[in-house]
Amino acid sequence: MSATKSNPRQSWSVSASITSKRxxxxxxxxxxxxxxxxxxxxxxxxxxxxxxxxxxxxKIHQSCTDAVIKEVTSYKSNGYPPSTGYPHARQAVAEKFTLPEAPLTAQDVILTSGCSGALDMCIGVLCNEGDNILLPRPGFSLYQTCADSKGIEVRYYDLLPENNWEMDLKQLESLIDERTATVVMNNPSNPCGSVFRKQHLLDFLAVCERNHLPVIADEIYCDLVFSGNEFYSLASLTKTVPVLSVGGLAKKYLVPGWRLGWIFIHDRNDIFAAEVRDGLNSLSQLILGPNSVIQGALRDILHNTDExxxxxxxxxxxxxxxxxxxxxxxxxxxxxxxxxxxxxxxxxxxxxxxxxxxxxxxxxxxxxxxxxxxxxxxxxxxxxxxxxxxxxxxxxxxxxxxxxxxxxxxxxxx
Ligand SMILES: Cc1ncc(COP(=O)(O)O)c(C=O)c1O
The missing domain is CATH 3.90.1150.10 (Aspartate Aminotransferase, domain 1)
Incomplete structure (x- = not known):
């Protein structure tokens, strides 16, 4: 190396990354x-x-506490699980949530660090920098945080207060173009506390079908719904639109700190088979999945909790x-x-x-x-x-x- 060439690394200059700044x-x-x-x-x-x-x-159910104590003292779940989750834990989730209209096997379940981790992976697998994503307004702010962090353009579709916060489907459809990678829908909703009618979900699916738009369905509140309302999982209402449905233990089991979430891959026609399944698998390797003890206790948590x-x-x-x-x-x-x-x-x-x-x-x-x-x-x-x-x-x-x-x-x- 020439002695006269100036060295740009003369002093400490460490900046935060573009990703962190956005x-x-x-x-x-x-x-x-x-x-x-x-x-x-x-x-x-x-x-x-x-x-x-x-x-x-x-109060959380005693079976959840017992399951975690049993798992810790069994010393069986202290190692690294596979990055998408222990096969037995994925199986337990699939058995709990499979529906005749939206069947799930263990292969269709990926365990994640909270539902936040699931959202980050789903947005990450479907969108490239420069693509756009449709998000609800009002909506849970993490969607925008994930999108901004990855350089994805956010386009908001409106929820209408005068219609029990249903989606403005006309306006939603007008936002779609060739760079629209996915739409996030959230039912029941944070912050609205709304629960979508079946027909409204069918109308939403018709828009997605017409525009060949895959959906991320945030269903973390699932059946926490009040008298006179019914929760329909989006995937149970379509045989054609591919849906990544996300959820977890945080709300229904009242243990947000346990950081156990999941992605359900609902894909009757193998649209995600070519790349998206592998992509999710690759992204899961970034943090190697959620905490092993809670995964180990998952079967008991899901299957031993009384109705x-x-x-x-x-x-x-x-x-x-x-x-x-x-x-x-x-x-x-x-x-x-x-x-x-x-x-x-x-x-x-x-x-x-x-x-x-x-x-x-x-x-x-x-x-x-x-x-x-x-x-x-x-x-x-x-x-x-x-x-x-x-x-x-x-x-x-x-x-x-x-x-x-x-x-x-x-x-x-x-
Ligand atoms: C709509 C919605 N999605 C996802 C999450 C994140 O869930 P978790 O705590 O499992 O990451 C929340 C948490 O408040 C939420 O309200």
Whole structure:
């Protein structure tokens, strides 16, 4: 090497990658800018986090705890599982969720680190940088985070509050072009708490079929739905549209921290056979799948949990949803869109009825500052002038929060 050639590596200069710079969570981008402090004279109530374990009122089933203890003390699950999951765990999931109309074998199940891991892999396997992806608005913000991080263009299709948050299928279809790689749909919905009717799902599938568009169906809340509503897995309604359906233990089994999610490959016509199955397999090798102990315990968790546990969880959620609707729908200035499932309610703010609140972000800031009640502004879900409430707190906590919100709205109403 020539002694005169200048060495560009003269000093430390380590920058963060482009991928890391384009990875950002829209919730953090807005919430971290809230500088208002809670009112020191009032206890803090957070209705912002979709974590059902926070207050201890949603109890996991004993069989889940027993299964994990048994697995740890058996010392059988301490090694590396295959990156797509232990075959026996994939088999247990397939047996639990197979349907005559949407059959699953162990080969169709990939275990992932939470449903977030499943979403990241599904978006990663279907989309290239420069492609576009259709996402729901309002929608779970991780979809956008994953897409941005991979340089995928996001196109939002609208969910219509006046139609129980059904998809605006005309507008959705108008967004599709030759670079549209996939569409993400979420049912039941975070943040809307909506549950799609069967006919609406069929109409959505007709759009996908016409445009040869594969679907990522986020069904993590699956049958956490309230009386009068029914959950249909998207894949059970089509024999032609290929669907990657994602879910996991987080919500239905009330253990988000266990980080066990899955992808179901529903592909009756082998459209994913040529490349996508292999692609998912390759992507699973990035982090080598979820925690081995929970995989080892999975059969017992899924197959030994009494039906009564699910009924109890649903009943508790439904009672909290009703309490929320009953109180908040009477508050002048608010418009509750009645939830049909999951653990969320979106509430419209009639901004022109408030004298000093110009938007949802100021609404949540003032509510926090005056009443120590925290909820998320709809803007974090691309839905201004709404707020999202998580109704998993105990009823007495919800009641307290809603009393404070009622007083808050009365103070600021014109
Ligand atoms: C719609 C939706 N999808 C996916 C996830 C992520 O689930 P996990 O905690 O298993 O990663 C959540 C979590 O809140 C969610 O609401």
């Amino acid at each position: 990875t950002s969570n829209p919730i953090r981008a807005i919430v971290d800018h809230i500088k208002v402090k809670p009112n020191a004279n009032k206890s803090m109530i957070s209705l912002a986090l979709g974590d059902p374990t926070l207050f201890g009122n949603f 009564s546990f699910y009924d109890e969880t649903r009943a508790q959620l439904e009672a909290n949803a009703k309490l929320s609707t009953d109180i908040l729908s009477k508050v002048p200035g608010l418009k509750v869109i009645v939830p049909q499932g999951a653990m969320y309610v979106m509430i419209g703010i009639n901004i022109n009825e408030f004298k000093d609140i110009p938007n949802d972000i100021v609404f949540t800031e003032k509510l926090l500052g005056e009443e120590s009640v925290m909820c998320l502004p709809g803007s974090v879900f691309q839905c201004p002038n709404f707020i999202r409430i998580v109704f998993t707190s105990p009823p007495e906590v919800l009641q307290d929060a809603y009393n404070r919100m009622t007083e808050f709205c009365a103070r600021h109403h014109v």
